[in-house]
Amino acid sequence: MIARSRRVVLVFFLMVSFLPGTAASGGLKGYQQILWEHLEVICSFGPRPPGSPALEKLRGYIRSEGQKYADEIREQEFTFQKTGHPVVTMVNIELVFHGKSDKAPLLVGAHYDTRPFADKENSPMAQRLPIVGANDGGSGTAVLLAMAQYLHAHKPERPVRLVFFDGEDYGAEGSSDYFIGSKHYAAQLEKEDLRDRPYCVLIIDMVGDKDLQIIRETYSAENASWLLKLIGESARKLKAQQFLNPPKHTVRDDHLPFIQIGVPAAVLMDFDYPYWHTHQDTLDKCSPESLFAVFSVVVDAMKKI
16 A cells, blocks of 8 residues: 555656646746747737737736736836827836846847838738738747746846837838837936946847747847857757857847947847738747747746856
8 A cells, every 4th residue: 555655656746747837847848838829819919010009908918917927017108209100109018027136137128019011012002001020029029928927937046127128110111210119228227327237138039930040140249249159058958950050140129229338238030031021920920839949048048147
């Protein structure tokens, strides 16, 4: 009877050890499904350009997840007016996680807005319509939302700020009306004590496509080579082939405002995504495996920062 009881306990222990989210699985089993479910919800709101009811619905969703998992929720509300257009209210949302130490925080960011027009379409009529942005706007948002749940279950050593930037994709090509939320956030940082600035910034954008290839972006390599090195080490450790690519592009994105104020910053992105700024940037072009590869590598790299 005692031997049988021990066998039952052992079987139960082995079963529990391999449940999603347990220590034996590294705490990551189950997150692939969580990531995908977040992206499904995000896309269900439709196109989410700044100032739209759909973006406000997504804000509500981000806030609800923050209330479940974050130690604090902070918001920056501000206005922006594009030439010839009405004033638009924008909101950056920040989920704060207090670390075990009082070190400078790590900032992980993504834009949660989508493009108000599809300028890479051939038809002039199609160009005027906003895009769903499953990958461009949706994928990075999904990764940050899943990360909020992970950080709640695994308290980080260094404090972490997950920042959802508004207005990244608002401008016409060739204009300066891009990265509006991250520019505003960086401008506020400049007013604060240097000790309150992030230790470094990692931007996650367009990381969900099925044929994912993350390249070492030029600005990132010049200003945060050590951060890219840590990410590369984690990618090799986890055998994430999506990351093991040579330098290729110079990309303007939400990392630039931080570089400009002297904070090391890098972006993770697949800039060769063929459906960029078109109406074909939809959920069926993305995959849970790609989202999970990025999530897993970033979570592992964060432990070394």
